[in-house]
Amino acid sequence: MNPMIEIVLKLQEFATKMVQTCVSLLKVLVMFQRPSALPSKKTKYCSVLGNGPSLKVTLEEDLEFLKTTELFCVNNFASSDYYPILKPQNYVLIDPAFFIYDGVTFDREDIRKTFKAITELTAWEINLYVPQKAKKSTFFKEISKKNPNIKIVYFNYIIFKGFQTLSHWFYKTGIASIQSQTVLIAAIFLAVNRKFEEIFLFGADTSWHEQFKVNNDNILTFRDVHFYNTDASKEKDIPIYDVIKKQNMTMSVEFTYLARTFRGYELLGDYAKYQKVKIYNASAKSYIDAFERIKV
Numbered sequence: 335m336n337p338m339i340e341i342v343l344k345l346q347e348f349a350t351k352m353v354q355t356c357v358s359l360l361k362v363l364v365m366f367q368r369p370s371a372l373p374s375k376k377t378k379y380c381s382v383l384g385n386g387p388s389l390k391v392t393l394e395e396d397l398e399f400l401k402t403t404e405l406f407c408v409n410n411f412a413s414s415d416y417y418p419i420l421k422p423q424n425y426v427l428i429d430p431a432f433f434i435y436d437g438v439t440f441d442r443e444d445i446r447k448t449f450k451a452i453t454e455l456t457a458w459e460i461n462l463y464v465p466q467k468a469k470k471s472t473f474f475k476e477i478s479k480k481n482p483n484i485k486i487v488y489f490n491y492i493i494f495k496g497f498q499t500l501s502h503w504f505y506k507t508g509i510a511s512i513q514s515q516t517v518l519i520a521a522i523f524l525a526v527n528r529k530f531e532e533i534f535l536f537g538a539d540t541s542w543h544e545q546f547k548v549n550n551d552n553i554l555t556f557r558d559v560h561f562y563n564t565d566a567s568k569e570k571d572i573p574i575y576d577v578i579k580k581q582n583m584t585m586s587v588e589f590t591y592l593a594r595t596f597r598g599y600e601l602l603g604d605y606a607k608y609q610k611v612k613i614y615n616a617s618a619k620s621y622i623d624a625f626e627r628i629k630v
Contacts, residue, residue: 355496362492362510367466369508370487372524376423378531380404382538383422384518385411388618389537389561396536396616399630403534406525408517410444412451414562425452426463426521428491428514431577433464433471440577449473456483463524465491489524502608512602515595516540522602526611533606533613534630537561540621543592546585547571554585599624 381403383389392400393416405422409429427433435445452462466488468474478484494501494510504510508527514520518538525533545557555571563569574583603624606613615625 351496355500358492358494358496358501358504358510362494362504365466365492366490366509367488369466369489372487372489372508372528373461373485375404375528375530377402377404379534380406380424380525380528380530380532381534381536382406382518382521382525383408383411384535384537384539384617385409385560385562386537386539386541386617386619387559387561388539388620391618392536392616393561396630400536404530406521408521410448410560412455413444413447417451418455418457421458422460423458424461424463424521424524426517426524427468428465428517428520430467433468433474434577436472449477452484453477453481456481459483459485461485461487463487463489463520465489467491491520498604502605505605506609512605513594513598515591515598519595519598519602522613523605526602526606526609526613529609530611533611535613535615535620535622535625536617538615538617538620538622540592540595541619543589546588548585554583554588596622596624 379402381400383406385408400420404424405420406424406426407417407422408426411417411422412425431442432445434440435442435449437446460483462477462484464474464486469488474486478486490509490511491514492510493513494504495513505512505523506527512519512523514523522533522535542556545559547555549555549571554574556574557569558572559569574588575581576583599622603613613625614628615622616628616630
C-alpha cells in the first residue's frame with residue numbers, strides 16, 4: 335500500500351475513534367447511574383444459555399455438565415420446563431419489550447408467561463439482571479416483594495465506543511457496556527465482569543436469518559424458533575416489528591443488526607482476553623466465530 339494512503343487511513347481511524355470516545359463520554363455524563371454491585375461468583379465456571387434450537391441437544395446430552403456450573407439464562411427461558419429443573423442462579427433481560435410491558439397498554443403472551451413463571455416458580459435464590467431503565471417498570475419494582483428469592487441487579491447499559499484501552503476501563507468498572515444487540519452478549523459481558531475463569535456458551539445458534547421471509551405484502555417476517563419449539567414448519571410467519579419506533583422492520587435493518595451482533599461478539603472476545611477470562615462456544619450449532627469451539 336502507498337505509504338501516504340496508509341497514513342491517511344490511520345489518521346481517519348484515529349479521528350473516528352476520537353469522535354466515538356467523545357460521544358461515549360458525553361453519554362456517560364448524561365446517563366450514568368450507580369449500578370448494583372455484581373454478586374460474587376460461586377464457582378470458577380459458568381454456562382450461558384441462549385434459547386436457540388440447538389440448546390435442545392445440549393439439554394438432552396449435557397444436562398449433568400450444566401448442573402456443575404453456575405447458570406445464566408435469558409429472555410423466555412423461565413417459561414420452559416427446564417427452568418425449575420436447572421434452577422439457574424442468574425437471569426438476564428435487556429429487550430425493551432420486557433420493560434414497557436404492563437399487560438394493558440402493551441401486552442404480549444410470551445412475556446406474560448415468562449413474568450408469571452419467574453414470579454411463581456422461583457423457589458431458589460436468583461439474580462435478575464436488567465438495565466437501569468427497568469427501574470421505571472412496575473413489574474421490576476414489585477417482583478422482589480412478591481418473591482424474596484429474586485434479587486434485582488441493575489447495570490448500566492451505556493454503549494461505549496472508541497479507544498480500546500479506555501473502553502475496557504469503562505466496561506470493567508460497570509460505568510458503561512459493550513453494545514449488546516442480543517441479550518446473550520449482555521449475559522456474557524456480565525459473566526466476564528464477574529471474573530469467571532471459563533465461560534461456556536450453549537444454544538447460541540444466531541441463525542435467525544434462516545427464518546426470514548418477505549411476504550406478498552412486502553412485509554418482513556420470521557418464524558420464532560427456539561429450543562422449546564424447534565419445528566419451524568409448525569410456527570407462523572410473524573411480522574418483525576420495532577416496539578419502540580412502532581414500525582415494521584426491513585431486511586437491510588435486520589442484517590445491519592446481525593452485523594452488529596457478530597461484531598459485538600468480537601469485541602466481547604477482546605474484552606474477555608483483557609479480563610483473562612476464557613470463553614468457549616459449546617453450542618451444537620452456531621454461526622458465531624469469535625470464540626473457540628468445543629464439545630463438552
